[in-house]
Amino acid sequence: MSMIGYLLRVTPTELAEYLEESSLLEDRIYGTETEDANLVDLDKAWEGIIFLLTGQSLAEADHPLLSTLFSGQLIDEEQDLGYGPAHYLTPEQVVEINKEISKIEVADLKQKFDPDKMGELGIYPEIWDEGDEAFDYLAEYFVNLKQAYSLAAENGEAIVTYLS
Numbered sequence: 082m083s084m085i086g087y088l089l090r091v092t093p094t095e096l097a098e099y100l101e102e103s104s105l106l107e108d109r110i111y112g113t114e115t116e117d118a119n120l121v122d123l124d125k126a127w128e129g130i131i132f133l134l135t136g137q138s139l140a141e142a143d144h145p146l147l148s149t150l151f152s153g154q155l156i157d158e159e160q161d162l163g164y165g166p167a168h169y170l171t172p173e174q175v176v177e178i179n180k181e182i183s184k185i186e187v188a189d190l191k192q193k194f195d196p197d198k199m200g201e202l203g204i205y206p207e208i209w210d211e212g213d214e215a216f217d218y219l220a221e222y223f224v225n226l227k228q229a230y231s232l233a234a235e236n237g238e239a240i241v242t243y244l245s
Contacts, residue, residue, distance in 0.1 A: 084164050084205060086127030086150060088229050089241040090119040093172055096239040103157035106167060106241065119238075121229045123150075125206040126222035127244070129199065133190040133219060134182070138202040149178055149226070150242045163245030170240045172233075179234035182227055187220045194219070 089110075091099070099106040109117070123130070127150055128139050135144035139151065148170065156167040170178065194216045196209035208215045233240050 083125060084127075084244050085125060086123035087243055087245060088121040088123060088150070088226060089117070089243075090121075090229060090233045090236070090238045091241055093237070093239055096169060096171070096241070099156050099167075099169075099241065103160045103167075106156055107160065107162065110162065110243075110245075121225055123222050123226060126219050128205040129215075129219040130223050130226060132199055132202070132204050133193050133223065134185070136193060138204055141202075146178070146181060148174070149182060149230075152242070156241065162243040165244060167241050167243040169242070172237045172239050175230060175233045175238065175240050179230040182230055185227070187224065190220060190223060191216060 087110075110120075131137070131139055131142060131147060131150060134146040134149060135142045137144060137147075139147075142151075148168075150168070152168040152170050152174070154169050156169055158166050160166045196212060196215065199209040200207065208218070230240070232238070
């Protein structure tokens with residue numbers, strides 16, 4: 082079974098509602114058949130992106146940019162959206178993360194791409210023997226993540242992330 086990462090841009094009001102009643106978030110994610118323009122699918126690239134940003138696996142990461150996808154601030158620790166609860170960042174935290182990741186270019190990430198180390202660490206989805214194709218896959222989803230953060234920062238939005 083695949084672990085797909087998602088990033089959802091939400092208004093501060095929506096975030097407050099989800100913190101008050103987490104079933105509203107679940108309803109939004111799974112209860113609609115229409116595409117949510119604020120939902121960004123990161124496919125299986127999420128841990129590879131974490132590695133490129135931090136140099137670490139999710140299990141060992143203690144880097145500030147880990148919060149790009151896993152803030153440690155949970156909507157509802159009892160809620161399981163597929164692979165655990167959703168994490169969130171406030172609009173202020175989104176602005177701070179955006180300041181950091183907006184400085185990072187794909188070429189910077191290419192310097193940090195280490196297929197051997199990623200394989201040793203078991204970085205999901207363990208496709209690192211594919212070399213440049215694997216990097217291109219991560220780069221595409223990093224660009225999507227970066228654009229979502231930029232939009233959220235511009236719009237004063239919070240971000241919710243989860244694995245499903």
